[in-house]
Amino acid sequence: MADLLEVSALTKRFGGLVAVNNVSFSVREKEILSVIGPNGAGKSTLFKLISSFLRPTSGQVRLKGERISDLAPHIAARKGVVRTFQETTIFKNMSVRENVIIAHHLRSTASLIGFFLGTGTAKADEAAFGASADDILELLGLSSLAGEIARNLPHGHLRALGIAIGLATNPSILLLDEPFAGMNHDETMRMVAMVKRLRELGLTILLVEHDMPAVMKISDRIVVLNFGEKIAEGTPAQIQNNDKVIEAYLGSEDEAIGL
Numbered sequence: 001m002a003d004l005l006e007v008s009a010l011t012k013r014f015g016g017l018v019a020v021n022n023v024s025f026s027v028r029e030k031e032i033l034s035v036i037g038p039n040g041a042g043k044s045t046l047f048k049l050i051s052s053f054l055r056p057t058s059g060q061v062r063l064k065g066e067r068i069s070d071l072a073p074h075i076a077a078r079k080g081v082v083r084t085f086q087e088t089t090i091f092k093n094m095s096v097r098e099n100v101i102i103a104h105h106l107r108s109t110a111s112l113i114g115f116f117l118g119t120g121t122a123k124a125d126e127a128a129f130g131a132s133a134d135d136i137l138e139l140l141g142l143s144s145l146a147g148e149i150a151r152n153l154p155h156g157h158l159r160a161l162g163i164a165i166g167l168a169t170n171p172s173i174l175l176l177d178e179p180f181a182g183m184n185h186d187e188t189m190r191m192v193a194m195v196k197r198l199r200e201l202g203l204t205i206l207l208v209e210h211d212m213p214a215v216m217k218i219s220d221r222i223v224v225l226n227f228g229e230k231i232a233e234g235t236p237a238q239i240q241n242n243d244k245v246i247e248a249y250l251g252s253e254d255e256a257i258g259l
C-alpha cells in the first residue's frame, strides 16, 4: 500500500522542553495506525502538528507528497487531514442532522452568507448536503437520532456525532483523538467496529489512544512515543513484545501494555 501521510523528522520545542523529538513515520492508505505512549510522551502535540494546529520547530508533514505543515488548520482540513471534532465544537442546541449539514460547508462552493441569503449555489449545496448527511448518519448508526438536539445525546452517540461531523468534510485521513476515552466496554466495542467499517469504506485512520486492549484490537500498526521520541513501530504483536515499550510503560500511570 502507498504512503498517504509522511511525518519526517518532526520536532516541536516549547522553550527548553522538546515535546516531539525528530519523529518520522508514514501512514499507509487505508490503514489504522495508532500512536501510543505514557502520559506526557508527546502524543497530543504530535496530533496538533499533523493537523496543522501547531507549527513544527523543524521537520515536516506531507499528504500525498504535498507539504501541509505550514498551512492553516482549516486549509489542511480542506486538503483532507481532518481531526475529529471534540464535543465542545458540536452545536449543542442544534439537531444531529443540522450539525452534520453545517459541517459540509467546509467543502462548499457557496459561502455561509450565500447559505443564509438562499443563493442558487447554496440551495443546490443544501439539497446535496442533506442527502450526504443522511448517508453519514446511517453509516454511524445515528439515523434514528437525526432530529434529536445534540445536547440530549448520551456520551457514545455524541462521540459518533463528532466522527459524523469529521466525515462530512470529506477527509482522506481522519485523526481520532482518544476515541474510546470514558467509554464502557460495550460502547468501546461498538466504536472499534465503527472505525473498522470506515476503513473498509476506504478511509485512512490515525488515532491517539490510552485504551490498550482497544488499540491492540483495532490497529494495523502502532507507533510508540516516549519523552517525545519514537521508541518503536510495528504490529500489535511486535509492540506487545518490544522490550523498550514494556520498559517505558513500567512504572507509568497508564495501564500495563497488553490484553
Ligand SMILES: Nc1ncnc2c1ncn2[C@@H]1O[C@H](COP(=O)(O)OP(=O)(O)OP(=O)(O)O)[C@@H](O)[C@H]1O
Pocket: 014, 017, 018, 019, 037, 038, 039, 040, 041, 042, 043, 044, 045, 046
Ligand atoms: N503549549 C505547551 N506549552 C508548553 N509545554 C507543552 C505544551 N503542550 C504540551 N507541552 C508539554 O509537552 C510534553 C508533551 O505533552 P503532550 O500533551 O503532547 O503529551 P501526551 O502524550 O499527549 O500526554 P497525555 O497522554 O497525558 O495526554 C509535556 O511535557 C507537556 O507538558
